[in-house]
Amino acid sequence: EVQLVESGGGLVQPGGSLRLSCAASGFTFSSHWMSWVRQAPGKGLEWLANIKQDGSEKHYVDSVKGRFTISRDNAKNSLYLQMNSLRVEDTAVYYCARDAGYCSGGSCYDRWGQGTLVTVSS
Amino acid sequence: EIVMTQSPATLSVSPGERVTLSCRASQSVRSNLAWYQQKPGQAPRLLIYDASTRATGIPARFSGSGSGTEFTLTISSLQSEDFAVYYCQQYNNWPLWTFGQGTKVEIK
Secondary structure (H helix, E strand, O other), X not given: OOEEEEEOOEEEOOOOOEEEEEEEEOOOHHHOOEEEEEEOOOOOEEEEEEEOOOOOOEEEOOOOOXXXXXXXXXXXXXXXXXXXXXXXXXXXXXXXXXXXXXXOOOOOXXXXXXXXXXXXXX | OOOEEEEOOEEEEOOOOOEEEXXXXXXXXXXXXXXXXXXXXXOOXXXXXXXXXXXXXXXXXXXXXXXXXXXXXXXXXXXXXHOEEEEEEEOOOOOOOEEOOOEEXXXX
């Protein structure tokens, strides 16, 4: 069974840092692009970043560029999101998501983790 | 950035009714559009990709149509388990994917 399990969320002060992890199982992790998507309380979905199968290519939405870093360790079947200079508006549930690999023009997501809540507050 | 606009924001529907949700892109995304369903406290679930292809395990009552800038998700006969929020997502504008703000389908 395909599983994605996020961890690392919590309460952090503005300006602080947090590292999220996503443990993957039940599929060949190294064969898929992976992404992070977040959802602020009561709001919609926001795509944040993605990373190529071998980690050689990464992309970010402007709102997190320079503050967040996506990475992966294929030997550990794990995806990471290092978040620095956190702001109140970064408060959200953070999901890792697997690129299905079959959406013609780009990335759609066929598996999602349960999410981990990040709260940025003083 | 391609802006995805969904309408209506909320739809009040009775079980068994036919439901049509709309998604509009600020510029053409060709057929590079997906639909997701999200229930409270759960992660999104992929329903439709490439505008009209049902994902694995998705019931036939869900169908998608459209291309370019106008897209529709139709639920032919709403079941109790279909009350949820529905999101569209474009994946044409590499590598910056964007979601619509969602349409909530609630019980009338």
